[in-house]
Amino acid sequence: MRCRRLYVVTTTRADYGLLYWLLREIDEDPDLELMLVATGSHLSTEFGLTVREIERDGFAIHRRIEILLASDSRSAMSRAMGLAMLTFGDALAQDRPDLVVVLGDRFEIVPVALAAVVEGIPVAHLHGGETSRGALDEYFRHAVTKLSSIHFPATEPYRQRILQMGEDPRLTFNFGAPGLDHLWRTPLLSRDALWETLRLPPGRPTAIVTYHPVTGESNQTADAQVEALLRALESFDDLFVVFSKANADTGGRAINERLEGWCEQYPKRGRLFDNLGHRLYLSCLRHLDLMIGNSSSGLVEAPSFHLPVVNVGCRQEGRIQARNVISVDCTNRDIHQGISRALGSQFRDELVEMCNPYEGEANGNVSRMIKDILKSLPLDAILMKKHFHVPETS
Numbered sequence: 071m072r073c074r075r076l077y078v079v080t081t082t083r084a085d086y087g088l089l090y091w092l093l094r095e096i097d098e099d100p101d102l103e104l105m106l107v108a109t110g111s112h113l114s115t116e117f118g119l120t121v122r123e124i125e126r127d128g129f130a131i132h133r134r135i136e137i138l139l140a141s142d143s144r145s146a147m148s149r150a151m152g153l154a155m156l157t158f159g160d161a162l163a164q165d166r167p168d169l170v171v172v173l174g175d176r177f178e179i180v181p182v183a184l185a186a187v188v189e190g191i192p193v194a195h196l197h198g199g200e201t202s203r204g205a206l207d208e209y210f211r212h213a214v215t216k217l218s219s220i221h222f223p224a225t226e227p228y229r230q231r232i233l234q235m236g237e238d239p240r241l242t243f244n245f246g247a248p249g250l251d252h253l254w255r256t257p258l259l260s261r262d263a264l265w266e267t268l269r270l271p272p273g274r275p276t277a278i279v280t281y282h283p284v285t286g287e288s289n290q291t292a293d294a295q296v297e298a299l300l301r302a303l304e305s306f307d308d309l310f311v312v313f314s315k316a317n318a319d320t321g322g323r324a325i326n327e328r329l330e331g332w333c334e335q336y337p338k339r340g341r342l343f344d345n346l347g348h349r350l351y352l353s354c355l356r357h358l359d360l361m362i363g364n365s366s367s368g369l370v371e372a373p374s375f376h377l378p379v380v381n382v383g384c385r386q387e388g389r390i391q392a393r394n395v396i397s398v399d400c401t402n403r404d405i406h407q408g409i410s411r412a413l414g415s416q417f418r419d420e421l422v423e424m425c426n427p428y429e430g431e432a433n434g435n436v437s438r439m440i441k442d443i444l445k446s447l448p449l450d451a452i453l454m455k456k457h458f459h460v461p462e463t464s
Contacts, residue, residue: 254434
């Protein structure tokens with residue numbers, strides 16, 4: 071019997087970290103063939119050429135599909151989506167996989183899902199049903215949900231939202247967030263090894279800062295927000311900052327240029343990294359003192375480490391948040407107050423018994439459970455979608 075061929079698409083360092091153990095599960099199953107496609111910022115030297123990390127991890131890359139343009143304007147995003155539609159349409163027509171697997175809410179995966187539907191290939195979608203009202207991701211995520219046949223949301227409320235959209239309950243599975251399998255399966259660095267690897271100054275409070283473009287707002291607003299964030303950081307003389315570059319969304323390059331300038335101005339107070347990789351990044355979440363910014367990792371992964379998070383602005387508005395998250399407006403004053411609270415021992419003590427709402431009960435087996443569904447689920451009729459009505463409750 072022919073192996074089932076799974077076409078897994080990764081676009082950024084972030085989704086690769088979340089997909090890592092699912093890729094391992096698929097790659098090691100003799101009844102499955104992994105067809106791994108790297109696209110988006112993975113192929114950009116500006117964003118660390120993270121395709122090399124995938125190769126170092128031992129994965130064979132089936133295709134490299136370049137779609138990013140030199141600009142990161144809104145029109146460039148539209149052109150990149152058009153290019154992705156063309157190139158993925160051709161690739162899927164040639165490769166004919168049994169199933170396409172995508173994760174999240176990036177603009178790059180919308181044309182991938184569209185091309186798959188046109189080619190008559192079912193789509194499985196991870197991390198659907200979430201909300202992030204401050205970003206265009208809100209549109210992209212739900213669009214991919216409706217283009218997909220199989221769904222793996224990370225929490226039960228997100229599963230219920232997918233069912234409200236009319237998706238099939240029999241094809242909508244909540245096992246938890248697959249990226250949290252790292253907590254059980256990935257050996258993280260010790261504190262001393264992390265400090266040595268990143269060349270961090272000893273004896274100082276240290277924060278990891280990841281700030282992405284807020285694509286639901288204007289570029290002028292985004293510039294003011296970055297300035298407010300950096301001014302707030304400047305007011306903490308003893309705080310050392312590990313910056314991780316912004317993603318490839320509209321405005322990302324401008325953010326990274328400003329972060330580079332800040333680190334050049336204050337070389338003893340911060341360092342900017344193109345890409346930390348999932349092992350170093352999670353080790354930072356385990357050992358650093360707090361996280362600041364607007365990355366979803368502050369809401370999904372950081373709670374498992376009981377790490378205080380200052381969630382800045384509206385980018386993650388609407389996502390389920392644990393007690394470790396302090397949400398603040400993107401002003402100098404509010405960010406400063408949030409950092410002060412996060413650094414306080416009282417707030418950290420309140421997180422000792424905290425649970426992560428994204429963990430579920432799989433105990434490191436989320437990726438294996440997803441793989442088993444992708445392996446065994448009959449695919450014959452799932453493209454013939456119909457709307458499932460959710461009964462109203464009184």
